[in-house]
Amino acid sequence: MSGPYGTMAEKVLMKGNEAIAEAAILAGCRHYFGYPITPQTEVAAYMAKRMPKIGGTFLQAESEIAAINMVMGVASTGRRTMTSSSSPGISLKAEGLSYLAGCDLPALVVNVERGGPGLGGIQPSQSDYFQATRGAAHGDFRMIVLAPASVQEMADLTMHGFDLADKYRMTSMILADGTMGQMMEPVSLEAPEVKTYDKSWAVTGTDCKRPHNIVNSLYLVPEDLERTNFERYERYRTIEENEVMYxxxxxxxxxxxxxxxxxxxxxxxxxxxxxxxxxxxxxxxxxxxxxxxxxxxxxxxxxxxxxxxxxxxxxxxxxxxxxxxxxxxxxxxxxxxxxxxxxxxxxxxxxxxxxxxxxxx
Amino acid sequence: MKFKRVTLFAGHYGSGKTNIAVNYAIAMRKAGLPVSIADLDIVNPYFRTKDSADRLAEAGIRLISSQFANSNVDTPALPGEIYAITDDRSTYAVMDVGGDDRGALALGRYAPAIVEENAYEMLFVVNAYRPLTRTPAEAFEVMREVEAAGKIPFTAIVNNSNVGRDTTADDVLQTVPFMEELSRLTGLPVKMTTVREDLREGLSRRIDNLFPLTLQKKYTWT
Structure with missing residues (x-):
């Protein structure tokens, strides 16, 4: 993002939605799947322009449901991936959010909220708080929910969200209202330091050298399913102790x-x-x-x-x-x-x- | 400033087209001309010409925008009234085109009449601080995409470089070489540099053709 034009190189005026997209790219995300909806469409529009230039994948899916399932596919391989939408679209992604949790897959999901319920309107809202923090979908699970209050934080928390997702093998959600997505502010963007996370669970092909990995959320033996729930909530307790930000x-x-x-x-x-x-x-x-x-x-x-x-x-x-x-x-x-x-x-x-x-x- | 009968503002989304179009229409009106302003943006319903409806009415400018703008009907439709701009050649008009090539697509249906009459200015609005127009080459790419979609060749560049409310005179000055390079690449002149009213005096002897802007504020908090 630098240019030969003096101090100009250090400044960039971005919409919050664009800041999320560029920050995701800097954090190593090369696979974006989405579907347009106001007020988050600029995330997709920006990815559509940038991803082909850096060897990444931008795909406008046939629906929000398809997009979240594509995210699940890429996440299974251990690669950083994301989707974004606005309130009604997030409701459509609910099933996928539960499956991501059940499969213990890291992913970033962005909700640039608009007024509801139903189709509601396109103006900013925070009425998906319950959905994000309580019950995004069926089953016992949590998502890490990050709430930016500036365009700079849209970028910073996107990068942080990817790290937390990888660290705890779960979904991080950026919960921003429409204002944050649409407003423009100067942003300073730097690639974060590269951290490595255990991805030994990823489905990447065995080369016949190791037992194959299985990514799955179906456990028909209740004792096994209970064990996954207790293990997951143990992880949630660690997060509650260590990852609070205010x-x-x-x-x-x-x-x-x-x-x-x-x-x-x-x-x-x-x-x-x-x-x-x-x-x-x-x-x-x-x-x-x-x-x-x-x-x-x-x-x-x-x-x-x-x-x-x-x-x-x-x-x-x-x-x-x-x-x-x-x-x-x-x-x-x-x-x-x-x-x-x-x-x-x-x-x-x-x-x-x-x-x-x-x-x- | 000399005004053409039809002035069109197009460019990258978020480059500042709507604010400039409104201010430009007001400047035309102050010069004593009968002015209409048309909102052609069917891409981003968040920021619209209609947000300045009161200011435009006060200035005696006819606002042509979708009857559905800022209403409960989610229809990206343009009003037939826009044809008044191409049909009635006794009026002056400003056309606020939607962002990028997708936004400019709506211009295609009016392009033949505008090009045929040949009394227009097609202005490329560029903010060098916006992420996808960070180099003259990138800005040139966007310009060509918009031109291909809108079917009207650009005639000049408008430098609207700013970093929001904290923009300094120096931030604007820094972009002068960028615009000179873009001008060389495109063969088009820089028609004007748009700046917030309070920056005008500090820049007046350093940049030619400054055009001061009164900004339409959507939010009252900082």
Whole structure:
């Protein structure tokens, strides 16, 4: 990405969707399968341009379901692979997400969310939080869920997501709202250091030199199936202990704590600055990993915070995790817009003032 | 500035076409001309000419866009009203073409009339900081793809190089050699360099043909 034009070489203005695509390429992903849907189509459009030039594969599948199953095929060989979509398309991929989990395959899945339910709209939303962190599909399983709040983080968390997927043999999901996909910001992109992961399980051909590997999610013997579930949840526990990411903003003396991720956190920062200017002690915890959720940070905050405000582009989904993390020690109230609307800094400020005035509902 | 009867803005998606088209139409109107602006973008429904509807109405500019734009009907259809631009030669018009070759495809049906009349400017908008137009050679490739799809040859280049809200005068200056090289490759002049209003003064003696932009803001937070 460098050129002969002075300091120009160091700067690039990207859409979040493009940043995801380029970061994936830098992370070594050479196999992308997708299907167009607003507001994530630029991921596919960018891959369509770039992959043929670097010897990679871009394939527009016949459907979202086909795309996720192609991802499963490549993932079985141990190669880095990904797909991307937006909310309704992710629902279609649900079966594949469960199969990826059952097969213990690493993959990156991107959801640039739009308003729902149903076909919903094309404007930004965070209403797939439950889907991503609770039940993307059938069976006991988790996905690592990463929530970027800038175009730079779209790139950084994509690279990180591939590493976590390989490390724990599971799906990492980038859960971004439509704003993150469509907005443009300057980005600095560097190829990450190459790490190696155990891929001895990969289906790559035996050359008649080793027993063949099997990638499969079907276990008809219940004792065997139970064992895979317990083993998987052991891994999830390791992730909960080691991979939590969050940002604290002005939390030192905070009496009100905003919980927000993605674009809601960007809006909230503006509101916090305005509230601070009026002497209201408010801060924010911004989860970067939605699963594993930064439970400890919220629990600790509950020791000095009076009230939590969950700012969301949904009817209130993360608010449940804030209540669980704080064990309902303090009131947690909602400040939200839905259906593709974004709360304005003024609306968040208004809610902060209500809470500061003693409102707990 | 001299205006042609029809001015078209095309280029890589996200190069800034819509913002420039709106500002250019307003400049034409301020010069006393009757102006229409047509939104031909049926590719990306996220950022549209219609977002500036109030500003355009205030300036007395006729906005021609899909009756379905910003509505609940998901139909990539263009209105028949666009033919008013090619049929009524007493009016001036700005056409905001969709991004890349896919976006320019919609231009094909109007191309014969526009080329035949030969009173147009087809402007290639390029931002040297955008990822797929990072070198003059890459920008030239995009330009040829758009031309092949839109069936109207470009007549000039618009340098809209910026890195978003933190763009400095130096960021713009750095792209001058890039545009000179693109100009040499394509044989086309750089018609103007578009900059945010507040950068204009600092660049006025260093870059010719600056065109100041008032940006349509979609988001109020930072």
């Amino acid at each position: 940002e604290e903003f002005m939390m030192e003396d905070a009496e009100i704590c905003i919980a927000a991720f993605g674009v809601a956190a960007r809006v909230s920062k503006n509101a916090i600055m305005a509230a601070r200017a009026e002497g209201i002690k408010v801060g924010m915890i911004r989860p970067i990993t939605l699963w594993p959720f930064p439970k400890a940070a919220f629990k600790k905050a509950a020791e000095h915070v009076n009230t939590f405000v969950s700012v969301e582009l949904s009817m209130g989904q993360m608010i449940e995790d804030v209540r669980l993390a704080t064990e309902c020690a303090r009131p947690v109230v909602l400040c939200n817009r839905a259906g593709g609307m974004i709360p304005s800094p003024e609306e968040v400020l208004q809610r902060i003032k209500e809470v500061n005035g003693g409102m707990t509902k």
